[in-house]
Amino acid sequence: MSGxxxxxxxxxxxxxxxxxxxxxxxxxxxxxxxxxxGPNGAGKSTVFGLITGAQKPDTGRxxxxxxxxxxxPAHEIVNAGISRAFQVANIFPKLTVLENVRSSLQVRRGHVxxxxxxxxxxxxxxxxxxxxxCDLSDKRLLEAADLSQGDKKRLELAIALxxxxxLLLLDEPVAGMSRDEASQTMDLVTRLxxxxxxxxxxxxxxxxxxxxxxxxxxxxxxxEAIIDGSPQEVRDSPVAQEIYFGEQVL
Amino acid sequence: MVYDLTSLLIxxxxxxxxxxxxxxxASGLSLIFGVMNILNFAHATLWMLAGYLTYTLFxxxxxxxxxxxxxxxxxxxxxxxxxxxxxCLIEFVLIRRMYDRELPEQLLLTFALILIIGDVxxxxxxxxxxxxxxxxxxxEFFDSFVNPYSFVVIGVGVAxxxxxxxxxxxxxxxxxxxxxxxxxxxxxxxxxxIGAMYTAVFGLGVAxxxMSAGVFLPIVPIGLGIDMDLxxxxxAVVVIxxxxxxxxxxxxxxIVGVVYSFSVLIWPDGALAIIFVILVAVLIWRPWGLxxxxxxS
Amino acid sequence: xxxxxxxxxxxxxxxxxxxLSLCVGLxxxxxFFLVPLLPGEYPVYxxxxxxxxxxxxxxxxxxxxxxxxxSFGHAxxxxxxxxxxxxxxxxxQQETGAVGYxxxxxxMLIAVPVSALGALIIGFFIVRLTGIYFxxxxxxxxxxxxxxxxxxxxxTKGDDGIQGLLPPAFxxxxxxxxxxxxxxxxxxxxxxxxxxxxxxxxxLRMLRENAQRAAFVGINVRLTMLVNFVLAGAFAGLAGSLWxxxxxxxxxxxLGWHESGLAIFMSxxxxxxxxxxxxxxxxxxxxxxxxxxxxxxxxxxxxxxxxLAVVLFAPGGLxxxxxxALRRLREKRDGDGERRERKP
Ligand SMILES: Nc1ncnc2c1ncn2[C@@H]1O[C@H](COP(=O)(O)OP(=O)(O)OP(=O)(O)O)[C@@H](O)[C@H]1O
Ligand SMILES: [Mg+2]
Numbered sequence: 001m002s003g004x005x006x007x008x009x010x011x012x013x014x015x016x017x018x019x020x021x022x023x024x025x026x027x028x029x030x031x032x033x034x035x036x037x038g039p040n041g042a043g044k045s046t047v048f049g050l051i052t053g054a055q056k057p058d059t060g061r062x063x064x065x066x067x068x069x070x071x072x073p074a075h076e077i078v079n080a081g082i083s084r085a086f087q088v089a090n091i092f093p094k095l096t097v098l099e100n101v102r103s104s105l106q107v108r109r110g111h112v113x114x115x116x117x118x119x120x121x122x123x124x125x126x127x128x129x130x131x132x133x134c135d136l137s138d139k140r141l142l143e144a145a146d147l148s149q150g151d152k153k154r155l156e157l158a159i160a161l162x163x164x165x166x167l168l169l170l171d172e173p174v175a176g177m178s179r180d181e182a183s184q185t186m187d188l189v190t191r192l193x194x195x196x197x198x199x200x201x202x203x204x205x206x207x208x209x210x211x212x213x214x215x216x217x218x219x220x221x222x223x224e225a226i227i228d229g230s231p232q233e234v235r236d237s238p239v240a241q242e243i244y245f246g247e248q249v250l
Numbered sequence: 251m252v253y254d255l256t257s258l259l260i261x262x263x264x265x266x267x268x269x270x271x272x273x274x275x276a277s278g279l280s281l282i283f284g285v286m287n288i289l290n291f292a293h294a295t296l297w298m299l300a301g302y303l304t305y306t307l308f309x310x311x312x313x314x315x316x317x318x319x320x321x322x323x324x325x326x327x328x329x330x331x332x333x334x335x336x337x338c339l340i341e342f343v344l345i346r347r348m349y350d351r352e353l354p355e356q357l358l359l360t361f362a363l364i365l366i367i368g369d370v371x372x373x374x375x376x377x378x379x380x381x382x383x384x385x386x387x388x389x390e391f392f393d394s395f396v397n398p399y400s401f402v403v404i405g406v407g408v409a410x411x412x413x414x415x416x417x418x419x420x421x422x423x424x425x426x427x428x429x430x431x432x433x434x435x436x437x438x439x440x441x442x443x444i445g446a447m448y449t450a451v452f453g454l455g456v457a458x459x460x461m462s463a464g465v466f467l468p469i470v471p472i473g474l475g476i477d478m479d480l481x482x483x484x485x486a487v488v489v490i491x492x493x494x495x496x497x498x499x500x501x502x503x504x505i506v507g508v509v510y511s512f513s514v515l516i517w518p519d520g521a522l523a524i525i526f527v528i529l530v531a532v533l534i535w536r537p538w539g540l541x542x543x544x545x546x547s
Numbered sequence: 548x549x550x551x552x553x554x555x556x557x558x559x560x561x562x563x564x565x566x567l568s569l570c571v572g573l574x575x576x577x578x579f580f581l582v583p584l585l586p587g588e589y590p591v592y593x594x595x596x597x598x599x600x601x602x603x604x605x606x607x608x609x610x611x612x613x614x615x616x617x618s619f620g621h622a623x624x625x626x627x628x629x630x631x632x633x634x635x636x637x638x639x640q641q642e643t644g645a646v647g648y649x650x651x652x653x654x655m656l657i658a659v660p661v662s663a664l665g666a667l668i669i670g671f672f673i674v675r676l677t678g679i680y681f682x683x684x685x686x687x688x689x690x691x692x693x694x695x696x697x698x699x700x701x702x703t704k705g706d707d708g709i710q711g712l713l714p715p716a717f718x719x720x721x722x723x724x725x726x727x728x729x730x731x732x733x734x735x736x737x738x739x740x741x742x743x744x745x746x747x748x749x750x751l752r753m754l755r756e757n758a759q760r761a762a763f764v765g766i767n768v769r770l771t772m773l774v775n776f777v778l779a780g781a782f783a784g785l786a787g788s789l790w791x792x793x794x795x796x797x798x799x800x801x802l803g804w805h806e807s808g809l810a811i812f813m814s815x816x817x818x819x820x821x822x823x824x825x826x827x828x829x830x831x832x833x834x835x836x837x838x839x840x841x842x843x844x845x846x847x848x849x850x851x852x853x854x855l856a857v858v859l860f861a862p863g864g865l866x867x868x869x870x871x872a873l874r875r876l877r878e879k880r881d882g883d884g885e886r887r888e889r890k891p
Contacts, residue, residue, distance in 0.1 A: 353617055354811050358854055365851030366847070485683065519700070522694045526690045530687045
């Protein structure tokens with residue numbers, strides 16, 4: 001096995017008659033920042049779901065740091081070092097922003113079964129730092145349910161980061177954000193990759209964001225991996241143009 | 251005790267009539283839950299109220315117009331109509347406010363109804379058990395005597411099951427109700443007045459139960475407190491069959507009714523324990539019930 | 548078919564506003580301490596029952612209010628505890644004539660592991676389900692245990708229950724037993740208070756709010772649910788252990804769904820979203836029961852109407868009425884229309 005962080009082989013998943021993922025091979029090396037693109041229903045979220053244990057693949061294997069993680073329960077995959085933000089912000093609505101992040105940090109630190117610790121003290125400082133980094137400082141005491149869409153997405157990013165992942169999967173991380181918010185958030189994502197060496201895989205429909213931030217792009221179509229290359233290669237590929245850019249203005 | 255064929259047959263007969271009672275009660279419960287997601291704990295209490303009402307009507311008819319078992323028919327009909335109206339009223343005034351509440355709150359509200367209706371019954375009818383005596387000759391059946399009324403009961407049960415099934419599968423209203431079991435959004439998107447439909451379904455469920463109360467009055471004495479035992483068994487039936495499935499409820503009623511009446515032979519005190527063993531097993535093996543569809547929750 | 552709407556706003560609100568629970572608790576503690584000053588033994592008797600049932604309801608709310616699941620057979624663990632204590636006490640009584648202090652405490656202590664073990668075995672199956680299925684399976688197990696106790700005459704005396712339990716001399720005194728109960732319940736509540744504010748307590752809230760996200764944060768959802776189920780079972784067992792010596796008898800009804808329903812009533816009447824809610828619910832329910840039944844035969848009607856009123860007009864329980872009233876007062880005083888931020 002090479003030094004790949006993530007290696008996927010022959011990943012296939014059917015939903016009823018729909019081929020959501022078909023025989024996908026893919027690898028990610030440590031420190032990469034890559035994007036998966038494809039039209040609606042191409043199978044992007046499904047691939048994330050399969051990697052993170054939300055669904056079990058019909059066939060195919062997934063290795064993470066050389067360890068076969070295929071079919072492991074979701075929480076074990078998180079603990080192995082893959083964390084995820086969902087396409088539709090997935091947070092703890094009736095907890096405050098601070099509680100969302102702090103509790104997630106406590107889970108990572110192994111405090112789940114700590115019955116008598118003081119939850120308000122443990123990891124509070126780090127939670128504050130993480131919240132600052134995700135631009136939510138002034139909203140830390142708000143209930144998560146009351147946040148705007150963009151803030152919810154950023155909160156989920158903070159939650160995902162609190163699991164101290166080695167690989168971060170972001171499903172449309174800037175969906176529902178204003179243009180300014182989106183570029184701020186993508187800058188944060190880039191910094192996470194560049195400054196902290198975090199390996200990141202994200203999906204996104206907005207091509208300028210994809211080509212502006214990903215160093216590698218995988219194009220999916222009807223569950224199949226069509227082309228995997230540099231943004232330039234994908235942009236110039238005639239197949240890609242036909243499938244993708246035919247439908248959507250660049 | 252010897253288990254000869256005859257006694258087994260008789261036991262089967264009693265199991266089947268018990269099954270029909272459970273079915274008539276549980277089908278309304280299942281329908282109401284399937285359509286509105288409301289667990290109506292007061293269902294068996296409304297059934298009981300219908301029983302008292304039928305009893306009084308029956309007494310009134312026999313007293314004013316002469317003794318005849320046939321008075322049970324109009325009495326049952328009137329009580330059923332009254333309970334249909336009461337059911338609609340309860341839905342309209344109370345249940346309606348509970349649709350977006352949590353299960354325990356629904357439980358609490360319908361439990362309050364159990365308490366209130368139970369006490370109202372106590373005020374009006376007192377605490378004695380009531381039953382209707384029908385002058386029916388026991389009938390010889392495979393060398394032994396059975397109450398031919400059991401056949402009436404079983405017939406009514408099967409007829410109601412068939413009628414409900416036909417209503418749900420072959421009428422426009424029924425199809426809409428079934429659609430609502432699967433997707434509330436779709437039905438309201440079709441422009442059907444969901445509120446009126448909920449009221450009607452609740453009334454219908456209660457009416458089916460009310461009718462069975464009348465039918466059973468000649469063989470099951472009615473008294474305060476039986477609603478409490480029955481409701482939990484009804485839940486067992488509904489869960490075993492699968493929420494919202496009439497066929498499932500029917501099959502589960504037969505399983506529970508028959509198993510119960512045979513367990514009584516073997517282990518009289520523990521017969522109900524066996525029902526709950528079945529319930530536990532089904533919930534572990536197929537939480538959505540024998541005929542329900544798997545939900546992703 | 549859709550699942551019940553996830554309307555978590557009202558009841559299962561995070562036991563937030565811990566300050567309200569704390570204030571109510573600090574008010575109740577001396578009140579309970581002073582109950583014996585009231586004339587006659589009856590108030591003390593009622594207060595004992597309030598405490599025991601309050602603890603039982605609190606244990607239910609560990610699963611409902613914090614974890615968001617309905618343990619609709621929760622009386623099973625209460626009853627298991629009560630029977631464990633009663634059976635051991637009865638055995639010691641038969642062996643030695645009377646239960647000594649050591650035997651008495653032993654009989655009570657045994658209830659906790661017995662209930663916890665029961666909760667572990669049953670919970671193993673229950674935590675695989677959620678929502679209405681969780682509720683139904685716990686109801687089914689509860690009824691199963693009820694009928695086993697009911698029909699296993701040689702061991703449990705069935706319907707007759709176990710009569711004539713006599714605690715050692717000191718605890719036969721109503722006042723002494725009351726203070727003993729007060730101490731036990733207060734200690735249990737302190738432990739639960741710590742748990743509610745511990746990382747584990749917050750893990751439970753995460754499960755309640757969003758079990759899927761919780762799994763993707765790295766929580767083993769089922770294991771956590773099981774641990775909490777066992778904890779709740781243990782507290783219910785502790786409450787049960789007080790019941791036998793208090794009533795001098797136990798009966799199968801302690802395991803039935805009515806008794807489980809009590810825990811649900813009390814939690815919701817008081818306010819399932821508040822730590823101390825179930826105790827408040829117990830004060831209201833048990834207190835009313837004790838006094839209303841003296842004046843009327845129509846207790847069910849009375850409590851039925853009260854429950855109806857609470858469900859319709861005080862959806863978050865009585866404490867949420869108080870909470871909202873206080874909040875309005877505070878807002879009026881501060882004079883700003885700004886949204887109040889919740890305390891962490
Ligand atoms: N749980 C499921 N059950 C049935 N079908 C599913 C399920 N999840 C996804 N699908 C189907 O699989 C296909 C791939 O879906 P997926 O969500 O992976 O697409 P996507 O690329 O993420 O699309 P989008 O850009 O809209 O998010 C779609 O046709 C979708 O309808
Ligand atoms: Mg997607």
